[in-house]
Amino acid sequence: MAHTIKSHDALESLRLELRRGCLPLAVLSALREEQYGYSLRKLLASQGLEIDESTLYPLLRRLESQGLLRSEWREQESRKKRFYKLLPIGEKILHQLTADWNAINVALGTVMGHKADPTEVPEPSSTSSTITL
16 A cells, blocks of 8 residues: 555656646746736646646746746736736747757657657546646
C-alpha cells in the first residue's frame, strides 16, 4: 500500500511540475486578446488548464515585469478590474516559445519511440484527475 501511495504522490508531483512549465506559454497565448484575471482563468479552465489565483497572478506580474505584457485598471460592471494584453515583444517571445514547444514535442516523441503529431491530443488517463495549479 505504501508503495502505491508513493507512486501516486510522485505522479501527481511530476504532473504538477509538467503543467507549471507550460503555463507561461498558455498565458501568453491567451493574452493575444485582452483579458482580465478572472476571464483569463475561465478561458484557460475551459481549455483544460485550471489555474489557481495564487499561481496566475504572480505569473502575470512576472510577465509584465519582463516587459511581455501590459496591464491597466478599468471599471467594468461597476467593479475595477485589471486587464492584461500581450505587447509586441510578447508576441515575438510567444512565437519563439511556440517553436521551441513544437521542437520539444517532436524530440520527446522520438525519445519515447513514436512520432509526435502536434495536432493529436491524447485523452487523459482514467487515473488522472484535474490538477489545479
